[in-house]
Amino acid sequence: MASKSALEEQLEKIFSKSVTSRQQLESQKQENESIQQEFKELKEDAVIYKMIGPVLVKQDKAEATQNVDKRLEYINGEIKRIEKLIKELEEKQEKKKNEVASLQLQFQQQKQAAATKA
Numbered sequence: 001m002a003s004k005s006a007l008e009e010q011l012e013k014i015f016s017k018s019v020t021s022r023q024q025l026e027s028q029k030q031e032n033e034s035i036q037q038e039f040k041e042l043k044e045d046a047v048i049y050k051m052i053g054p055v056l057v058k059q060d061k062a063e064a065t066q067n068v069d070k071r072l073e074y075i076n077g078e079i080k081r082i083e084k085l086i087k088e089l090e091e092k093q094e095k096k097k098n099e100v101a102s103l104q105l106q107f108q109q110q111k112q113a114a115a116t117k118a
Helices: 002-041 061-117
Strands: 048-052 055-059
Touching: 002 061, 048 061, 055 061
Parallel strands: none
Antiparallel strands: 048 055
């Protein structure tokens, strides 16, 4: 029964990390959607700079917009992947909780049966 408990703890840790990753991705998504909206409001000849390390590099609007769109596509894909993982982990956690509850019930029944015989 101790191994079941360790497995439950491991599932909870993975679940917690997955939820944290999901939150970070959601934050990145909101940031990129904000940037995307700002780009839509810019004129076509607007000057856009991209920070690469400590240097600002000039970038045309089409390229910058494409980069943000690709980033959003990637982030949305990762969010879907993590949501699927979270769902699977929730199902595994529920299954393990049911198994532990069943084992506890069996233990209690055996304990009562042994007490009745004694």
